[in-house]
Amino acid sequence: MKAANKQLAEWDAELNQLHERNGDLGLKVQMLEQELKEVQGDRDESKKSAPIVAEFPEPADLLNQLKTRRKKSGANLADIEVVLEILDHYQERN
Structure with a gap:
């Protein structure tokens, strides 16, 4: 026990x-x-x-789209590249 x-x-x-x-x-x-x-x-x-991050198309593609919509556009590939740089810079600030 x-x-x-x-x-x-x-x-x-x-x-x-x-x-x-x-x-x-x-x-x-x-x-x-x-x-x-x-x-x-x-x-x-x-x-x-x-912040929402925008993805931009390639400059050459963007230029082709512009030329399709505006046949007489005077923009060239260098112009489109500069515009995309400006947009990237603007997007980084915001």
Whole structure:
């Protein structure tokens, strides 16, 4: 009987340790879930506030489109490249 009581006491102590550990892990999970929600919220806000980056076509393609729409346009490839540089610079400032 004494041996059984000793074994029960050991199991009880081990069970208490497991409950404490489980409680600690549960708290850690809650903290990580909260942190994840905060990071996801920050990420969503960052996406909304991030500037939209425009992608411009290649200068030669843009010149061809211009020539298609305005047959008598005097623009050349160098002009289109300068215009795209200006637009890139403007976009970087905003």
